Each structure stands twice: as C-alpha cells, then as structure tokens.
Amino acid sequence: MSTGDGTEELLRRLGPQVLGALVRRHRDFTSAEDATQEALLAAATQWPRDGRPQNPFAWLTQVATRRLVDEVRRDDARRRREDLVAAPSGDEAPAPGGQDDTLLLMELCCPSSLSPASAIPLALRAVGGLSTREIAAAFLVPEATMAQRISRAKARIRADGLAAQDVLDDPHQPERVASVSHVLYLLFNEGYATSTGGDLTRTDLSGEAIRLTRAVRAERPDDPEVAGLLALMLLTDAWRPARTGPDGELVPLADQDRTRWDQALITEGLALVTEALGRGSMGPYQVQAAIAGLHGQAGRAEDTDWSQILVLYGLLERMTANPMVTLNRAVAAAMVEGPDAGLDLLDGLDQRLGDHARLHAVRAHLLERAGHPEAAIVEFRAAAARTANQREQQFLTLQAARLARQTPS
Amino acid sequence: MRFMLLQNYGEVESHCAPMPEWKPEDIAAHIEFQHALNRELVERGELVDAQGLAGPEVAKFVVCDGQSPPVITDGPFPESKELLAGYRLVDVETLDRAIEIAAAASAAPGHDGAPILQPIEVRQVMSAPDPEV
Numbered sequence: 001m002s003t004g005d006g007t008e009e010l011l012r013r014l015g016p017q018v019l020g021a022l023v024r025r026h027r028d029f030t031s032a033e034d035a036t037q038e039a040l041l042a043a044a045t046q047w048p049r050d051g052r053p054q055n056p057f058a059w060l061t062q063v064a065t066r067r068l069v070d071e072v073r074r075d076d077a078r079r080r081r082e083d084l085v086a087a088p089s090g091d092e093a094p095a096p097g098g099q100d101d102t103l104l105l106m107e108l109c110c111p112s113s114l115s116p117a118s119a120i121p122l123a124l125r126a127v128g129g130l131s132t133r134e135i136a137a138a139f140l141v142p143e144a145t146m147a148q149r150i151s152r153a154k155a156r157i158r159a160d161g162l163a164a165q166d167v168l169d170d171p172h173q174p175e176r177v178a179s180v181s182h183v184l185y186l187l188f189n190e191g192y193a194t195s196t197g198g199d200l201t202r203t204d205l206s207g208e209a210i211r212l213t214r215a216v217r218a219e220r221p222d223d224p225e226v227a228g229l230l231a232l233m234l235l236t237d238a239w240r241p242a243r244t245g246p247d248g249e250l251v252p253l254a255d256q257d258r259t260r261w262d263q264a265l266i267t268e269g270l271a272l273v274t275e276a277l278g279r280g281s282m283g284p285y286q287v288q289a290a291i292a293g294l295h296g297q298a299g300r301a302e303d304t305d306w307s308q309i310l311v312l313y314g315l316l317e318r319m320t321a322n323p324m325v326t327l328n329r330a331v332a333a334a335m336v337e338g339p340d341a342g343l344d345l346l347d348g349l350d351q352r353l354g355d356h357a358r359l360h361a362v363r364a365h366l367l368e369r370a371g372h373p374e375a376a377i378v379e380f381r382a383a384a385a386r387t388a389n390q391r392e393q394q395f396l397t398l399q400a401a402r403l404a405r406q407t408p409s
Numbered sequence: 410m411r412f413m414l415l416q417n418y419g420e421v422e423s424h425c426a427p428m429p430e431w432k433p434e435d436i437a438a439h440i441e442f443q444h445a446l447n448r449e450l451v452e453r454g455e456l457v458d459a460q461g462l463a464g465p466e467v468a469k470f471v472v473c474d475g476q477s478p479p480v481i482t483d484g485p486f487p488e489s490k491e492l493l494a495g496y497r498l499v500d501v502e503t504l505d506r507a508i509e510i511a512a513a514a515s516a517a518p519g520h521d522g523a524p525i526l527q528p529i530e531v532r533q534v535m536s537a538p539d540p541e542v
Contacts, residue, residue: 117502141457141500149454193536388410390535 007047010056011040012129018060019126020101022068027168029108030158031071032064033126039064102127102215104171106180109153111163116183118153120190123183125150128208138191138205177220181229181285184213188233192240206237224276228286231276234269235292238262250391254301266296287316306335323352327362339370357387361396373407411457411534412507414497414514418465419490422526425519435520442517450499450510457498465489498534507531 015036022032039060053059109123110116121139124130130138136146157164167176191205213230220226242256251257273289291312298304313329326349334342343366346359353359364379380400387393428436450456466484473479486492497514501507511529519525 115502139500141454142451144451145454145456145500147454148452152452152454388533388535393535 005048007044007052010052011043011060012131014057014060015040015129016101016105016127017057018064020105021061022064023101023105023108023168025065026068027165028068028072029164030154031068033154035064035068035071036060037125038067100215100219102212103177103180103219104167106183106212106216107167107171107176108157108164110176110179110183111157111160111167112179113160113163114153114156116186118149118156119183120187121146122150122153122157123187123212124205124208127212130208172220177216177223177226180216181213181226184209184216185229185232185285187212188236192236206233206240209233210237222279224279224281225283225285227272227276228283228289231269231273231289232285232292234265234272235289235296238265238269238296244391248391250395252395253295258299258301261296266293269293270296282315284316284319287312287319291316304335306332310336323349324358327353327358330366331362334366334369339366342366343370355386357383357389357392360386361392364396364399368403373403377403377407410502410504410507411498411500411536412504413530413532413534414499414507414511415530415532416494416496416514416527417490417530418492418494419528421519422528423519423523425523425525428519431520435518435522438518438522439525446510446513446517447497450497455499455501455506455510457500459495459497461495462493465492468492504531504533 018039019032019036022036023029026032042063043056043060047053047056105127106123109126110119114122121135124135124138125132132147132150133143135150136143139146141149188206188209191207191209210230210233213226213233217223217226217230238261239253239256241262242258242260243251245251269289270293273286273293276286277290291309294305294309294312310329310332313325313332317325317329326345330342330345330349333345343363346363346366349359360379360383364376364383367373367376367379377400380396380403384393384396384400387396425431428439431439447456447459450459465486468484468486468489470482470486471479472482497510499507499510501510508531511531515527515529516524517527
C-alpha cells in the first residue's frame, strides 16, 4: 500500500480519528472498526488514482459511515438498528474533533475478557493506525494469521457487547485505565525485547507504545501511574542504543557504554516520575520508573545508588508479590550487603519460581562473586540450558566457559 | 510464545504400515486432516508456517572445513528414521496450547482411519530478552 505521496502516513493518522468519530456517533465499536478498515482500503486505492479529496477526514468518515449503515441494514439485529436510528443524522460537516479518542479506543480494545496478547494487535490497528500487514511483520507471522487473530479478538468483544457499552457510557474507569496501562506495558516490552537496533523493516513497537502512552497521559494528566508508566518506558528506552553490541549481542546494564544512553529521554523520564511520586499515590509503575531512574542517573555502574534501589524493590515486592521482583531485590541486596545476603534471599525462591533460568543465572552471578566458581559454573550452565532467549543463552554459555578456563578442575 | 512442532520418519506408536501401503481413501483422509488442522490454526491466528520436507531418499549431508571442497553424502542413510519429516511453527499464548495442537497432530488418521500416534516433538523457539527492571 506504499504510495510514496504521503497517503499511507495520512491514512495512518486519520484512521483512528475516523474510528473515534464513528464509535462516538454509532456506539458499535467492532462494526465501526470493520467500516473504518474498508474506508481506509478504498482511500488507499482511489486517492492515488483520482486525487486526494479536499477534506480527507470527511471523505473517510462518509465512506465508513455508509459501510457501517450498509452492514447494519444487512444485519437483522433489531437492537443495533434502533441504535443507529436513534443516533444523530450525521449531516454536520465532519471534522476531526478537538478531543483525542486514544484512551477511549484503547479501553474498547482491552476489555478484561480479552487476553493482552489478543488485545495488542487489535489496538495497534484500531488505535495505532497500523495496517494488518505491518502488524504481522512486527510479530513475524503471516498476514492471514494476523488478520484472523485480530478478527477473533473483535468477535470476542462483539460477543461481550455489554462491556463495550459500559466503556462508552462511563469511560476512563480506573480499573479499565489500569488494564490499558498493562497492555501498553506489554506492548513496550514486546518491542524492547525484539528490537535489534539495525532492523528497520520491523515496526518499532516500543516507539508505538510510547506514542500511545503519551496520548493516554495527555488525557489523564493527573493519573500518577500513567505518568509512572510513561516514565518507565522513556527511562528504559534511553538504554536501547547501548543495550546491544555490533552483532546484536546483549550488553548487560552494568557493562553498557553509558555515553550512548539517550540523555533527553532520561531527563524527561526523571521529571515525570519525580512529579508523579510527589502526588503521594505510589504504584508499581512509579516504583519501577524510580528504579530505572536511579540506574539512569549513575554515570558509571559503580555510582549506582543500590541502597535506594534495594528499598524500592522491597516496596515493589509488597505491592506485587511477584517472585521475579524478589529475584531483583536479591541482586540489589547483594550489591549493598554482599553476595551472601543475595544468596540467602534466593533460597526461598526455588519453590515459588521453580526451575527457572533467571533464578539459576542470578545464583550463578552471586556464587561467582562469593568466591565459589565451580558452583557458579554449574548454575551458569543450568541457566543457559533453560532460557528461551537466544542472546541470554549465548551470554550465559560464555560466562560458564570464562569461569571454566579460570578455574582449573 | 513460538513453538516448533516436529515430526520425523521414526516408528509411530500405532505401528501401522507405512503410508504407501494404506488404502487411497486413508491417504486422502490423512492429507485432508493435515490441511484441516492447518486451516484451523490459521483461523485461530496461530499458524506461522507448516511444511513437509522431501524424503530421506533425496536428502544430502554436507560437511566442509571451509577450505577444501565440501564432502557431500547422498542417501540412503542408515539413520534416516531420525530425519525430520515436517514441522509446524505456531505462535500461541501458552505451552498448554502448543501441547494441545501437538496432541491433535499426533492423532492424525492413518491405516484404516485409526490414529497413527505419531510422536510430536514440541520445542520452544528462542526469543529476545525482556527489559531489565
């Protein structure tokens, strides 16, 4: 669909606005999304041939509305027809409203009945304006597979019609904003985990998550957890240029060239989290952002304020009861109180985490620091055998080999 | 999560005759079953790729030291039962779902329509790491 005249970019920006207008007027999210997709497709084929209309937004809204009405006429569901009849006629000249519908559309894409894995692709298309092809490429699956994944997500939302009506009747409920935040957080992680820096053909999912979170924050400027989430993303994204070596290999935080960190992102993230924490309603995103901020402020790894990080992980542990947080607290405890303190904390984790690669990896690092290289080799190898993460496996295998060479057996 | 579901040429647990000895309608039913399973995986948004590989008879083993010309061995191979016959690459939300797909594939109809009990190897595809905080 690349037309080379900016049409693609314009459609990407207008698509979510058209959808927002249709949803507000006709209150039927999934049909409005179908209709918007059809209008975008019509524009992508007709505009390059016939020229771009004077008011592209009005053109798209008109075409999409016509499709929506056609679909409802075909549909025998009486309730939906009555909804349309009751809706305003739509004679007024449509223009993008002053309001941004990002949060509303995100809420419609992320009902509690839908898993985040299903909600993410739908949100990327409906709210992010990406095409199915771009989303499929970002997740490395065939376009047909991604199209089905999105249409199944919509079918589930359609089946649970009441949830969508609740969103429209009473938008921005705190628990829904929280599930939107969770989906955005997972989208960011997806992009962060898969980015290699040099691969320009894949859509930047982390950048997309940041863009959407900025839009949500603009609508909820007083929500400290939304600010915390945005801060966490910016502070983590700041490390990205230093996070991989020339061949895409993973560089751990402690070994990164900190001059390559993005200082503008760090400054913005720190300002956001400091302001959010000042509101006195602390939540897990703010705490994680504060931890990332402490790393970001350390010019050298040895300047890191680990005692403060240890306190914050303790706080986070009480908020989330997540064993992975305990694992991170053990790392911080080892930095502050020595490796044995960290190892003591790990002892309680075997039952909660099971035979987990990260647990073996952290134990290996701490055993090495505590002067037990042979036990550390065993743990490094156990971690390498269990990780589902290729760069991590290479890194752990190298650590085991390095220790084995230093340790005559 | 991505999983590779692998099947090789080894003995199936139903110990049924090899496919060329089945009745034509059994072979047709088996092939249609595989297509139907792939269609279901596409419809559920889970299929990344599914391929069958040409047989061990036309397989080659290649070894090279990077200097001399490669040493190429043609079949038949004594260990051909360990060769990969085909795979499905699926992108699913849980390991349980991957196992469910493997179970369905294992129960493909064979000789006289009985499940062939093909062992399916379920292997997670490695991915890249999560953020560190």
